[in-house]
Amino acid sequence: MTSARRWVANVSACMAAALACAAAPQAAAQGLRLSKDNLQKRANGVLALMSFSIVPDITTSSLSIGSGGGTTGSSDFFMTQLGGGDTISDSVPIYLEGVLAGSRYDPTFVATQGAESRAIPTKWNSVSATGGIGWDFKLTDELKLRPIFNIALGNVTSDLRAASWYVGQKTGRDIDFLDRGSLNAYGLGGSLMLDYEHYRPGYEVDVELRYSDIRLKSFDSSAAVQGSAIAQSANLWARYRAPTGAILLQRPLRYVLEFTHSEFLGDQRGVLGFDRLTSVGAGLELDSSAYDVIITRTRLVGRYVFGTNVSGFSVGLAVSF
Incomplete structure (x- = not known):
């Protein structure tokens, strides 16, 4: 049976709210400086946040998370992801997948100079790319076992922006990193997927069960920070498609129902205030395969995402080639 999915690209936008906490500032020696423990924890933390973007997952394809205000380490986080894959x-039966992601993390550090302390807001921008290659082992006509090798690359850059007037000409490796510093990371690992495809003339059912384990580690980065993180997650994704009865572009217009549940393990667990996310969605799929165009199907799906301390809505757009 030939898969009807082709290569799929998926983009979604989700707004969420979560509780976040940060370590209190520590005492410092003379000179303007940050607590090394504070900065190192943030370096590990930003790689843990990056780990959400390197694994294809509908529940985290885009997140916007805000923390409470204050001057002792508050932060905001935004991430969006574009990815796809197919055999x-x-x-x-070679399976290929790829994910591109971008994120912005806005931590506030507390710098000390003797008895004086002051909040320094920063902006950390990151980009990452993940590739995967696997092989489909056919268990039955509708069920495949798919081991996947994954490799990821990412970069985080820091900018003091508004706080640069305060830092001025002060030097130090920690301050240097905050002002246009860089953290590069690579990841190696793999995934194991069970792919079930049950296609009939009147409806189509897709179910995927996936476990991913990718290890991130920094390299060639600013001297003040070296980080590492483990991206581990288990994900169940299911989709049901059937005709609505309407005809558009000489093909049936279909409705789409989706369900996704993700369990976050390793360093992802709890880093954003939750251990798991669930998404339920519904939408429509337009079939343009009757025409000589590169895009064969277009799906628009609205989703409700929820978990401990977090909930929100999203709108996802996907195309098949």
């Missing part, structure tokens, strides 16, 4: 063909 080349039944005769060449």
Whole structure:
């Protein structure tokens, strides 16, 4: 049976709210400086946040999270992701996937100079890319076992922006990192997926169960920070598609129902205030395969995402080629 999915690209936007906490500032020696423990924890933390973006997952394809205000380490986080994957063909069962993601993390550090302390707001911008190659082992006509090798690259840059007037000409490796510093990271790991495809003329059912384990580590970065993180997650995704009865572009207009549940393990667990996320969605799919165009199907799906301390809505757009 030939898969009807083709290569799929998915983009979604989700607004969420979560509780966040940060370590209190520590005493410092003379000179303007940050607590090394504070900065190092943030370096590990930003890699843990990056780990959400390197694994394809509908529940985290875009997040916007805000923390409370204050001057002792508050932060805001935004992430969006574009990704897709598919098997080349039944005769060449090589599976390829890719994910591009960008995020912005706005931590506030507390710098000390003797008895004086002051909040320093920063902006950390990151980009990451993940590739995967796997092989489909056919268990039945509708069930495949798919091991995948994954490799990821990411970069985080820091900018003091508004706080640069205060830092001025002060030097120090920790301050240097905050002002246009850089943290590069690579990740190696893999995933194991069970893919069930039950296609009939009147409806289509897709179910995927996936476990991913990718280890992130910094390299060639600013001297003040070296970080590492483990991206581990288990995800169940299911989709049901069936005709609505309407005809558009000479093909049936179909409705789409989705369900996704993700359990976050390793360093992802609890870093954003939750251990798991669930998403339920509904939408429509337009079939343009009757025409000589590169896009064969277009899906628009609205989703409700919820978990401990977090909930929100999203709108996802996906196309098949």
